[in-house]
Amino acid sequence: MDFDSIVLAIIAGLSVFGLVRVLDGPTVWDRMLGFALFSSKVIVAAVLIGIIINRTYMIDVAIIYGVLGFIGTIMIARFVERKGDV
Secondary structure, eight states, X not given: XXXXXXXXXXXXXXXXXXXXXXXXXXXXXHHHXXXXXXXXXXXXXXXXXXXXXTOTHHHHHHHHHHHHHHHHHHHHHXXXXXXXXX
């Protein structure tokens, strides 16, 4: 097992914490925090996979996923804050 595989396994393990917070969060805000945590770990994993396979388009995928995750978090926050009225 090389260093890249170990780091990727650690990132995957840490993303489980975000999923647990999303599924088991006592409040909506905890679930949003878990979603943001999971989203950031997916971005890091996409960049790391791009480095491992030597493809630069994976960085573009990570940037797009980051923007979509940010917009998703903002839309969920607006939905919750306005009690269902986006």
